Amino acid sequence: MLQSLVSEKKIDCDVHVTLPTTAKLVPYLDDYWREQVTTRGIDRLELTSDISNISPALRPDWKASSDVETVRTLALEPFGTDIAICNCLYGAQAVYNADLAVALCRAMNDWLAEEFLSKDERLRGSIVLPWQHPEKAALEIERLASDRRFVQVSMIAMGDMPLGRRALWPIYAAAEAHGFAVGIHAGTTYRFAPWTNGWPSYHIEDQAAQSVGVQTQLLSLITEGVFEEYPKLKVVLIDSGVTWLPPFLWRIDKLWRGLRMEVPWLKRSPTEIVSEHVRLTLQPFDGPKDAQVIQELVAQIGEHMLLFSTDYPRWNFDGTDAVPLRGQPDLMRKLRTENPFETYARLREV
Amino acid sequence: MPKHRIAFVKEIPPGSNKVVNIRGREICVFNVGGDFFALLNRCPHEGAKLSRGVVVGLPESETPGCYKLSRPGEILRCPWHGWEFDLKTGKSHCDPERLFTKQYKTCVENETVVGGRELQAETFPVVVEDATVFVEM
Numbered sequence: 499m500l501q502s503l504v505s506e507k508k509i510d511c512d513v514h515v516t517l518p519t520t521a522k523l524v525p526y527l528d529d530y531w532r533e534q535v536t537t538r539g540i541d542r543l544e545l546t547s548d549i550s551n552i553s554p555a556l557r558p559d560w561k562a563s564s565d566v567e568t569v570r571t572l573a574l575e576p577f578g579t580d581i582a583i584c585n586c587l588y589g590a591q592a593v594y595n596a597d598l599a600v601a602l603c604r605a606m607n608d609w610l611a612e613e614f615l616s617k618d619e620r621l622r623g624s625i626v627l628p629w630q631h632p633e634k635a636a637l638e639i640e641r642l643a644s645d646r647r648f649v650q651v652s653m654i655a656m657g658d659m660p661l662g663r664r665a666l667w668p669i670y671a672a673a674e675a676h677g678f679a680v681g682i683h684a685g686t687t688y689r690f691a692p693w694t695n696g697w698p699s700y701h702i703e704d705q706a707a708q709s710v711g712v713q714t715q716l717l718s719l720i721t722e723g724v725f726e727e728y729p730k731l732k733v734v735l736i737d738s739g740v741t742w743l744p745p746f747l748w749r750i751d752k753l754w755r756g757l758r759m760e761v762p763w764l765k766r767s768p769t770e771i772v773s774e775h776v777r778l779t780l781q782p783f784d785g786p787k788d789a790q791v792i793q794e795l796v797a798q799i800g801e802h803m804l805l806f807s808t809d810y811p812r813w814n815f816d817g818t819d820a821v822p823l824r825g826q827p828d829l830m831r832k833l834r835t836e837n838p839f840e841t842y843a844r845l846r847e848v
Numbered sequence: 849m850p851k852h853r854i855a856f857v858k859e860i861p862p863g864s865n866k867v868v869n870i871r872g873r874e875i876c877v878f879n880v881g882g883d884f885f886a887l888l889n890r891c892p893h894e895g896a897k898l899s900r901g902v903v904v905g906l907p908e909s910e911t912p913g914c915y916k917l918s919r920p921g922e923i924l925r926c927p928w929h930g931w932e933f934d935l936k937t938g939k940s941h942c943d944p945e946r947l948f949t950k951q952y953k954t955c956v957e958n959e960t961v962v963g964g965r966e967l968q969a970e971t972f973p974v975v976v977e978d979a980t981v982f983v984e985m
Binding site for chain 1: 909911940941
């Protein structure tokens with residue numbers, strides 16, 4: 499069945515769409531929250547770490563993708579993309595008021611469906627989750643489960659708590675039940691310093707900290723037993739930098755051997771768990787230019803682990819030369835077609 | 849396999865071990881609940897002396913958040929990195945088929961001690977002195 503569905507479709511697993519202002523959400527809010535947003539002047543709720551809207555982070559030859567025509571022209575056509583998974587980051591994931599977060603996320607998801615998914619059949623969506631209220635987040639997953647255009651739920655890498663914590667498990671239960679992948683995207687609520695040794699001074703430090711944030715979340719998901727509790731769950735690490743994975747797992751595997759008595763539900767090594775449950779979007783790909791070294795890195799990571807992504811419109815994107823290894827049609831087919839179909843169960847159903 | 853007398857049973861009470869040198873190899877003999885197991889006294893990871901590890905049980909779990917301790921006193925944690933070894937087989941818990949320390953057979957026999965010179969015409973009663981632990985290698 500899979501083979502026929504897979505065909506030759508080319509999938510981009512990380513295209514960013516930008517919500518320019520909360521005003522865009524007003525039509526999707528109920529009366530109470532519409533008035534609140536308007537009278538309280540909640541006009542822009544950008545994540546400080548969401549760099550889609552600020553010039554130092556945006557490619558100057560591209561503009562933010564706040565309308566479907568821009569996405570078509572700049573993200574889909576140049577790559578011959580047949581399916582693109584749209585991710586949207588916004589401050590709804592950082593507000594303290596959990597009820598406001600629920601209302602904003604709900605509106606964001608409806609906005610995404612109306613303004614993007616309904617306007618181009620190549621587009622798929624990630625559900626933005628109000629993780630501040632895990633039970634309501636699970637309800638949001640339930641609400642949208644019948645819309646097959648949503649294929650993933652999305653959280654950010656650095657929030658208020660490690661993502662493996664059991665308080666968040668209603669989210670994973672709902673995601674698994676409805677075949678959503680859980681996307682963990684680089685980003686932070688900026689409640690806490692991205693490093694434990696204080697706040698960095700510069701953008702370069704903040705960017706590098708994102709990979710560390712993703713690593714800690716991956717380890718939290720493993721050790722808390724999320725993949726044992728939800729054996730069908732798939733997690734996608736988005737914008738993580740990728741090449742940190744093998745040495746990270748070497749270390750964690752070794753530590754697991756000596757400390758597994760703390761987490762006896764882990765009956766196999768972290769590497770084996772990650773190989774089954776976790777995937778990474780390709781861009782940004784942190785690696786050297788040397789093709790031979792890149793070949794070795796990809797082999798260490800595992801060809802089945804990587805999902806093609808452009809990371810449009812971020813500046814750390816490698817342009818139309820988005821794949822670090824050229825001249826390997828089998829690898830390209832895995833990254834752009836086979837791996838995404840294996841990862842996103844809901845892609846197979848549409 | 850030749851048998852090597854290594855200790856009287858009473859020298860190695862349950863939960864303890866004795867290190868002996870047999871044919872140039874350091875062997876550690878553990879008393880696990882009254883049964884004796886002999887392992888090469890060298891962790892296959894980086895060579896720590898297993899005799900200096902802590903003897904514990906085996907933590908197991910059916911599901912996250914549930915804990916069960918089985919096989920009390922049958923697991924050794926290597927003193928260096930904490931990797932667990934099954935005292936009864938020498939196999940590691942994390943990778944039993946590829947990571948293990950060599951195991952040797954043991955046996956316990958009641959040795960008899962003759963209470964006098966053998967050639968003496970007049971014989972004396974035979975006395976069981978003590979049960980003795982042997983390692984075969």
